[in-house]
Amino acid sequence: MSESKLVIAGLGIHPFGRHEGLSGLDMAVTAARAALADAGLGWGDMQFAVGGSDAAGKPDTMVARLGLTGVPFTNVINGCATGGAALLAARDAIVSGTHDIGLVVGFDKHPRGAFDPRPQDWGLGAWYGDLGLMLTTQYFGVKIQRYMHEHGISAASLAKVAAKAFRNGERNPAAWRRKPLSEAEILASPLVADPLTQYMFCSPSAGAVALVLCRAEDASRFAAPPVYLRSVAMRSRRYGSFEVFSPSLPTDRGPSPTQEASRAAYEEAGLGPGDFDLVQVQDTESGAELMHLAECGLCQHGEQEQLMATGATEIGGRLPVNTDGGCIASGEPIGASGLRQVHETVLQLRGQAGDRQVPGARTGFTHVYGAPGISACAVLSR
């Protein structure tokens, strides 16, 4: 394992869900103040901040609420990988020697049925939207349909992923959907994009997460057990990767951004598949969790069927996956999800995850993936 230069010294979360009367910025301020309190610090101690939101306003306007300290505050926006991009920017701000400590915050608030992208914002002609092709749900359906065909994954395994998510969500006070659903109920819910049903998908929601990041040599200043950020890596797509909103794609597959970002994160950390006590991977829908496990090298292609049959990805299993219920139970506030994964991992590695604690967890991995083909991964350890 390589020497780590960074520690996550403070954690804050605003519960995910639908919150009438609260803006995304309101939730972000709550999460930021919670993270500062967790670290025993004030806003005035922050030398920099990085904030990400896809649709809930400009993160740097938070300074009006947190205090006008003159702090350099950078806004980032990278779709579902916004949290990962924010973490990467913060990491670089410290590793470069520019700053010693800063705040990373991600938040969003989406209305019911949100996500109606415009073709022109994605470099596509209006005809693409006119014909009814501008839907992320189609991409997920097409991708898992092909994957099931190639690797023998069953619809029952898709249902097991969602059932696990709701079970884990039940044990997470910050999750949104906390009522367990049976595999039969999940399979019987209405089809959204064959073979994926309604309860296999995450829904747009709201929430916020904040972290205080500082130099590893300063870890002893904080009460919480230090959790080290061993690596962060981000990649966009290469030719041959199958991505959302693609009117055409090469029939010869290339590496996905998930494959490349995860390998880069493993290399930098000196830890890899087989070393992790728990992992969080992007589960926009059930199929994504299964495919991302293999793309991250955490299992073989096709092995997911057996992992799901034996409960290997449950809390208490060989490799617990999405222990906080993931996107499926938390919903997807785009700018917050990536940092939610890091928040959950730090809680677990501190031994503060309550009813969903993975006993003795010392190492974890996080992976986000978003349109138009970007991924950010991180490795954390005690």
Add this chain to the structure above:
Amino acid sequence: MTADVAALPPIAEGLFGWQDGQPHLIGSRCRTCGTLSFPQQGSCPRCSGEDVAAALLPREGSLWSWTVQRFAPKSPPYAGGDKEFRPFAVGYVALEGGIAVESRLTGAPRPEDYRIGMPMRLVIEPFARNDGTTVAAYAFAPLTTAEAPA
């Protein structure tokens, strides 16, 4: 029918054309590395080269993967004029030349009747828009139901 749809305005210029009475999607071929892309674009996504030329894509291929759009897409951007939404299939059809194109699928009895590997052929169909106009749009149909070649 071919004559009728050929007379309709296309949903977008430069998306498809006709050769010897048969429709073809129009893509780009990179003169440097040979890579095909669709729709046409001014540079190559593989090698970054800017020396590209329009190319008619093969009309037939096989279904690479598919799904069904089960709910009415939000409008805008969706411009379908169907009074009562009917689920439709979409998928990717793998063509000769190393390219698969995304398309609405048509011609099967039910939208869930498509299968990976099915032979498919390009068809041009009327597309009724929610502004009351009708345009010509492309789709792929199973070879068994696609219009026989002239």
